[in-house]
Amino acid sequence: MRLCVNIDHVATLRNARGGSIPDPVEAAQIVESAGADGIVCHLREDRRHIKDSDVFKLRKIITTKLDLEMAPIPEIVKIAMKVKPDLVTLVPEKREELTTEGGLNVISMKKYLKKIIRKFHNKGITVSLFIQPVRDQIEAAKEVGTDMIELHTGDYANAPTSRQKRRYLVIINQMAKLAKSFDLIVNAGHGLDYTNIKPIVAMKEIEEVSIGHAIIAKAVFTGLEEAVKEMVRLVKKV
Ligand code: PXP
Numbered sequence: 001m002r003l004c005v006n007i008d009h010v011a012t013l014r015n016a017r018g019g020s021i022p023d024p025v026e027a028a029q030i031v032e033s034a035g036a037d038g039i040v041c042h043l044r045e046d047r048r049h050i051k052d053s054d055v056f057k058l059r060k061i062i063t064t065k066l067d068l069e070m071a072p073i074p075e076i077v078k079i080a081m082k083v084k085p086d087l088v089t090l091v092p093e094k095r096e097e098l099t100t101e102g103g104l105n106v107i108s109m110k111k112y113l114k115k116i117i118r119k120f121h122n123k124g125i126t127v128s129l130f131i132q133p134v135r136d137q138i139e140a141a142k143e144v145g146t147d148m149i150e151l152h153t154g155d156y157a158n159a160p161t162s163r164q165k166r167r168y169l170v171i172i173n174q175m176a177k178l179a180k181s182f183d184l185i186v187n188a189g190h191g192l193d194y195t196n197i198k199p200i201v202a203m204k205e206i207e208e209v210s211i212g213h214a215i216i217a218k219a220v221f222t223g224l225e226e227a228v229k230e231m232v233r234l235v236k237k238v
Pocket of ligand 1: 008
């Protein structure tokens with residue numbers, strides 16, 4: 001399994017004082033040298049963490065892959081076309097939310113998504129859709145022509161009991177298999193951490209996980225390099 005690390009919260013910390021440290025570019029370099037397979041950043045409409053200039057700088061220095069998370073809105077689509085990340089992950093976005101809540105409702109925006117996915121493909125950019133592990137959404141994702149999906153693992157991560165967690169794991173596993181049977185590449189993310197990653201790593205249909213908050217939080221105590229290395233060990237079972 002591959003590990004991509006979301007570095008948004010390095011920018012959150014930087015923006016708390018409005019200066020230039022800690023620098024997301026330096027973070028990306030450390031994350032890559034610690035063995036991660038890619039860097040994720042989310043250019044939100046309100047620019048609360050990653051800024052436009054960060055994305056352009058990251059594009060220049062990243063040697064693994066850059067996954068730009070974004071809402072499928074014209075303003076950000078335009079920027080993504082200029083940045084040309086290796087991958088765009090399309091997510092829903094609400095101004096008041098603390099983090100991405102829920103998955104993209106692909107069913108309700110099929111026509112629009114088809115159009116912008118075609119645009120990204122014309123620029124050579126791979127597309128992933130962040131969706132709930134729900135059959136209808138996966139079928140719609142296949143229909144609109146995405147290359148990949150990222151299954152939302154938030155319900156599993158936040159489930160209060162181990163019984164509920166097991167139930168969500170069954171659903172994630174079934175939906176990963178379904179997506180794979182449609183020839184979609186399957187990734188997963190949201191709320192994953194050092195304690196709940198193991199059952200996800202065991203799912204052979206899932207090729208990549210995207211993890212942010214838990215790694216950056218651990219880095220406060222251990223340093224970023226060690227925090228990434230520890231997750232690399234869990235994800236790659238080394
Ligand atoms: N994947 C997607 C699509 C996300 O929006 C986020 C949050 O930015 C993540 C993964 C990472 O979630 P977390 O920070 O909880 O690891």
